[in-house]
Structure formats: structure tokens, C-alpha cells
Amino acid sequence: MFTCLSVNQSKCELFIPSDIHKDEITRVFREVAPNIKIIGEEELSLLGSPLTALASNSILAAKINTYQLLSDRLLNIQRHTALFLLRNCLAIPMMTYLIRSAPIFENILLKKLDEILKSSLEHILNASLEVENWVQATLPVSLGGIGIRQLSSLAVPAYCSSVYSTKDLVSQIFDPSINFTDRHLEKAEEIWKSIANVTDVPLNKQHQKSWDIPIAMKEAAVDKRNDYRTVCNSYHFIAFAVDCLGGWSQEAKAFGSELARRLKYCSAFLEQIHLYVVV
Numbered sequence: 001m002f003t004c005l006s007v008n009q010s011k012c013e014l015f016i017p018s019d020i021h022k023d024e025i026t027r028v029f030r031e032v033a034p035n036i037k038i039i040g041e042e043e044l045s046l047l048g049s050p051l052t053a054l055a056s057n058s059i060l061a062a063k064i065n066t067y068q069l070l071s072d073r074l075l076n077i078q079r080h081t082a083l084f085l086l087r088n089c090l091a092i093p094m095m096t097y098l099i100r101s102a103p104i105f106e107n108i109l110l111k112k113l114d115e116i117l118k119s120s121l122e123h124i125l126n127a128s129l130e131v132e133n134w135v136q137a138t139l140p141v142s143l144g145g146i147g148i149r150q151l152s153s154l155a156v157p158a159y160c161s162s163v164y165s166t167k168d169l170v171s172q173i174f175d176p177s178i179n180f181t182d183r184h185l186e187k188a189e190e191i192w193k194s195i196a197n198v199t200d201v202p203l204n205k206q207h208q209k210s211w212d213i214p215i216a217m218k219e220a221a222v223d224k225r226n227d228y229r230t231v232c233n234s235y236h237f238i239a240f241a242v243d244c245l246g247g248w249s250q251e252a253k254a255f256g257s258e259l260a261r262r263l264k265y266c267s268a269f270l271e272q273i274h275l276y277v278v279v
Helices: 022-032 053-074 079-090 096-101 109-125 131-137 151-165 167-173 183-196 208-227 250-265 267-272
Strands: 013-015 037-039
Touching: 053 079, 053 109, 079 109, 096 151, 109 151, 131 208, 151 167, 151 183, 151 208, 183 208
Parallel strands: 013 037
Antiparallel strands: none
16 A cells, blocks of 8 residues: 655745736635645745845844843843853854845844844843943954854854855756856945955855954954044054954054065164054
8 A cells, every 4th residue: 555745735835926816826726725825025935044025024023022032031040141141042043044044134123133132231241331342242252252243243244154155056056057146145245345344355255254254353443442542542553453362454454564564665774763562
């Protein structure tokens, strides 16, 4: 006796992109699968990843509610445990799949998620975080932060690295004659270049760290400049990531190159040059 696989109609979904002949299309599918679910554009997703802008809003709105609920529950446990869970379980880990699989880096709802994270961290630390304190706290640990990253700054590096790491597989799936262009990737690269203040993409495009570090270094340099704002009024202040042995920002690299160039042409007068480095 042979048994055949059957389709669970209640788990089948149908999306009709146009209202033209929508009733007729629905009727035809209902005849074959009476329990099929008709979904709208705001529900259109694949394996939990939104396929449209409206679907992105719906999924992020649900994430906001989840974040707020979990953030409120963190107040009921010991502070060190709450901080550990916030950093390693509830902050970025809950959003990693979404920011890598969907182009949501321009969605304004990411700012709302960042606000919930900031509020949760303030309650755990029992302290109010000013803008510069929040920027420093959201830096990577290697750059002096505590590792609770802002989703709005991490979304672009996550998406770009994800696209490049799967590019070969996508090209194998699509017909070679199809000229596949990801317009979201082009937009993400433009945003990344603008934020990181660079003219080209990283050499190791498949690794998220290659996209993330230049942005984090720039944020760290701005934070350091804010710490020494009184010095900046009287001197040319350039932030070097010396205290945590991190990478240099573009501004620091340019300064180092210019300093080396000038010292090269002043080698005959080195005994008369006084160079002060304050660490």
C-alpha cells in the first residue's frame, strides 16, 4: 500500500500583487485549495524575512513590542544578569537574521528599537546616558564600548556583508542570462561610504567586520573629540585609537601620512623638531 504526501492547505499562502482579476484568481485557487490563506502586501515574507517595505514595517513593529516586553522584564532580575542577557541575547542577536536578510537599513523604526535598548541599559545601570555616553557604550569592546550596538549603525554593514557572502550562490541559482542587480546593495554602499567617509568598499566584502569597523572607528573618534572638546578649541585635535589598540580612523591615517611626508623632507633638521604625543 502506497501513501502520497498531502499539502497542508492551512499553511499555504497566496499573494496577488494586483487588484485586477483578484476575485477570479482567488476563486480558482479556492477550488483547488479551499483553506488557502490570502495575504496582503504587509504580510508578505519568506522564512521570517520581509519581501516588501510594508512587510518590513509590520515585522519591525512586532519586534518593537517584543523588545519592549523583554526590556520591562529585565527590571525584575539582578542587574549583572540583566546586562549579560541584554548584550548577548536580547539586543543584536535577536535582530541579526533580519538585518542581514532584508534591506531595512533605512527604516525609521530601527531608531525606535535603539531607543528601547538605550532605555533598558539606563535602567540596568541606574544612570542617564547623554548622547556622547550612549555613543561610547554602543562601540565594540575593542574600541572601548560595552558591545551593545545600535541597530541603525549595524544594519548597513550586516546587509552588505550578507549579500556579498551569498553572491556566488545566488548567481548559480539564477539563469546566467539574467542580469541580476541588487539596487538595495548599491544604496547601502552609498550610505556606508558616506558614513565611513571613504571612497571604496572594503577588500574583504564578505566579512561584516570589514564593513563595521570603519563606521565604529569614526564614531569612536567623534566620541574622543567630544571628551577633549576644550582642547579642540586651542589645538588641532585628532583622535587615535591608542588606548584600546584599535584601528585608526581615516582622519588619523591622513594625519600619520602627512606627518611622515613632512618628516621625510625635514630629515636634515630633525634635531630642531619637537614632536609631542600625549597618551
